[in-house]
Amino acid sequence: MKVIFAVNAGSSSLKISVYSAEDRNATPREIANAQVGGLPSPNAKLTYTRGDENIYKSHQVNAESQDDAFSIILNTLLNDQKLDKVKSKSDIVITCHRIVHGGKYESAQIITKDTYHHIEALSDLAPLHNGAALGIVESCIRKLPNTTNIACFDTQFHMSLPPHVYTYPINQERARKNGLRKYGFHGLSYSFMTRSVAKFLQKDVSQLNIIALHLGSGASACAIKGGKSWDTSMGLTPLSGLPGATRSGSVDPSLVFHYASDVGKLSPASTEKLHISKAEQILNKESGLSALAGTTDFTAIAEADRAEQPQHALAFDLFVDRVSAYIGSYYVSLEGKVDALVFAGGIGENSSRFRSAVVSSVACLGFAIYDDANDSISTKGSVVQDISSKDTRSKVFVCQTDEQLEMAYMCYSNDELWN
Numbered sequence: 001m002k003v004i005f006a007v008n009a010g011s012s013s014l015k016i017s018v019y020s021a022e023d024r025n026a027t028p029r030e031i032a033n034a035q036v037g038g039l040p041s042p043n044a045k046l047t048y049t050r051g052d053e054n055i056y057k058s059h060q061v062n063a064e065s066q067d068d069a070f071s072i073i074l075n076t077l078l079n080d081q082k083l084d085k086v087k088s089k090s091d092i093v094i095t096c097h098r099i100v101h102g103g104k105y106e107s108a109q110i111i112t113k114d115t116y117h118h119i120e121a122l123s124d125l126a127p128l129h130n131g132a133a134l135g136i137v138e139s140c141i142r143k144l145p146n147t148t149n150i151a152c153f154d155t156q157f158h159m160s161l162p163p164h165v166y167t168y169p170i171n172q173e174r175a176r177k178n179g180l181r182k183y184g185f186h187g188l189s190y191s192f193m194t195r196s197v198a199k200f201l202q203k204d205v206s207q208l209n210i211i212a213l214h215l216g217s218g219a220s221a222c223a224i225k226g227g228k229s230w231d232t233s234m235g236l237t238p239l240s241g242l243p244g245a246t247r248s249g250s251v252d253p254s255l256v257f258h259y260a261s262d263v264g265k266l267s268p269a270s271t272e273k274l275h276i277s278k279a280e281q282i283l284n285k286e287s288g289l290s291a292l293a294g295t296t297d298f299t300a301i302a303e304a305d306r307a308e309q310p311q312h313a314l315a316f317d318l319f320v321d322r323v324s325a326y327i328g329s330y331y332v333s334l335e336g337k338v339d340a341l342v343f344a345g346g347i348g349e350n351s352s353r354f355r356s357a358v359v360s361s362v363a364c365l366g367f368a369i370y371d372d373a374n375d376s377i378s379t380k381g382s383v384v385q386d387i388s389s390k391d392t393r394s395k396v397f398v399c400q401t402d403e404q405l406e407m408a409y410m411c412y413s414n415d416e417l418w419n
């Protein structure tokens, strides 16, 4: 029996799921799940579930960083007497980590000194993520000496992008030398969605074409052709494409030079290890929904009275517009052969109003939803839920994506990682 930890450091959350497996061929079974949301904050919220039992629903904790949140979750798990498979730190034999930027790694890797340094070198390309995730890897090396640490990359799913999609039209020698290309992110989520939707439709993964939307604090879209990533909206870094909670998404690159004269300088948030310019700080952390509406709480944005809070309405409409534009573009690049449009992520799974607005705006492509189904998505329901109206050619689904389960699945299905 092995106990696996799956650690997912998102930009605003830390999610850890604990799995047990009796043997190599058993499916990972989740025995506990803990999340700290609203990071970083002295009012962050801890949610903890053991089996079917909710222990904490929204318990206030002080977590100024992802690493603080990791210590809080580790202590919660170790102090829970009823979690009998995790009695001590030595019970945790595999810890898989979601690493957002993995450069050109095509598969999950055991973290050695070399892999660690390689991931560290990529940190500047994912300033909200890699550094935080590596801080947790370091904590695991220190605090869980029996564990093998495994890096599962957000980028690996997108290594199938064709050259005409991943290439930027810039000097090619410079592009190759500096690794300047589209990498794409949220790959663990897209890989989970692909497997789950194929299973739901009883189709072979290699026959599946979908337009998948992962809409969380970071938001992206992905065209999946024959079960593989064919195009995606994020690029060299997770900044491009759709706007996010605090990220601008794509803007005219020249905007940077007109924003203010000193944005090329190092941001005060830079550290010895991580160098970010003021421009990167502004576009990654001070833009997006928060710059438009003054909040990153999408429920508040979606439910606001349009006349009383026009800035909320603007943020909502702008997000609908950008998401719809990707759906249109990917519908064309998939030659109209689309099995389903799939919504996932904190916003995609929870905001029926947003799904409804997006699907209305792409109705000309033949998508339509059944309102009753859209309004009654249940987190206790199945992983994939169909919200399309009856007679549509292409389906609309909501998928409760699970990046942690995808990582556990990768470890279970890979001999090298398992042994």
Ligand SMILES: Nc1ncnc2c1ncn2[C@@H]1O[C@H](COP(=O)(O)OP(=O)(O)O)[C@@H](O)[C@H]1O
Pocket: 010, 011, 012, 013, 215, 216, 217, 218, 245, 296, 297, 298, 299, 302, 345, 346, 347, 350, 351
């Ligand atoms: N019930 C809800 N209705 C609308 N939006 C929600 C709801 N729950 C969470 N969200 C939004 O989802 C986003 C966080 O998504 P999530 O995927 O958890 O983030 P992360 O990128 O940190 O993994 C936030 O913008 C939050 O406001």
Ligand SMILES: CC(=O)OP(=O)(O)O
Pocket: 009, 010, 011, 012, 100, 154, 185, 186, 216, 217, 218, 219, 238
């Ligand atoms: C890649 C990325 O933006 O991740 P998240 O949405 O978890 O912040």
Ligand SMILES: [Mg+2]
Pocket: 010, 011, 216, 217, 218
């Ligand atoms: Mg996320």
